[in-house]
Amino acid sequence: MSGRSARPGPGAVLAVIAVVMLVNLPLTHGWWTSWRLDRAGLEVTAEVVETLEVAPGNEPRHWVTWTLPGARGEQARQWSGEVDPATYAEAERSGTLLVETLPGKPQVNRPVGRVDRGVGLWTTALADLALLAVVGLWWFVGRRTGGALTLVAASAVERAAPAYSVEELDAGLWLVRGEVVTFDDDEVVLDVGSGRRVRIVLDGNDNPVGYQQSAQVIGRLL
Structure with a gap:
């Protein structure tokens, strides 16, 4: 077993940068998708496949599963998302749901009335903090190898x-x-x-x- 220097070299720095990019990629992609939908999204009427109400504690949460217009058969792709109570009630009543989608890219879509609890943001922030702690420890150990x-x-x-x-x-x-x-x-x-x-x-x-x-x-x- 060899003991190499604990000081981070250029390769190690690039590795850390790559990990940071991977950790933050899902959140960045989500923001980018929301920005595109805000600018160019079109509203379509989707078919509701399933509705589900769950109640963690005293705060009910409402989920809707839908398919986009034109989807047929068992192979039709389905999406699910949390929506606000009013949107959920209308989806149950009418069996339809307003969905924003990008022209020519139906896979990029979100329901009107979506509830965003920021889970991705908090998860990414915690991952970034953990990575920062690891890098800080790495730097500290590297500094210690310099000795007094x-x-x-x-x-x-x-x-x-x-x-x-x-x-x-x-x-x-x-x-x-x-x-x-x-x-x-x-x-x-x-x-x-x-x-x-x-x-x-x-x-x-x-x-x-x-x-x-x-x-x-x-x-x-x-």
Whole structure:
């Protein structure tokens, strides 16, 4: 198992952007559809297939299922949506429902009198908050890998007996002993005990030590 740097690179940033777009796509598409219907929607009279009244708590909710004009047989596509009480009562009485649809695109439609409870908005907002929390944690962990001390290696990283220390030597040099927690081609981060981490910029020096192995290195303050 290798331990790579926790800092997000360009690929990771693009991945986060892609996830944000996917999470928000349904809500964005819904807004775009509503905007198109507001501008160019035409009202047609749909046939009511089913009505349903449900009562969560003390607030009844009314659902209507409909087919558009011209739909015939068992294969006729059906849509369902929540409507206000007046629209529901009229749908039950007449067996019809006014529906807005786009010319030439009957699949884009909504009932007149629709009730929008903003479930999609709240769901998307919660998903965005969860994603923000993950990204924040990711950033925090990435910042922690920088440690309180950053050194430029003055020698190659060496395998060593298990030890945790940071010692100041002569001529501005430091000797660091600890366990490798992350590494890549340019740097290595050592856990030096008590929750402290030290980042070593390799500056061309070798690092033959792997993840969770004990190491030591001499370096200068960056």
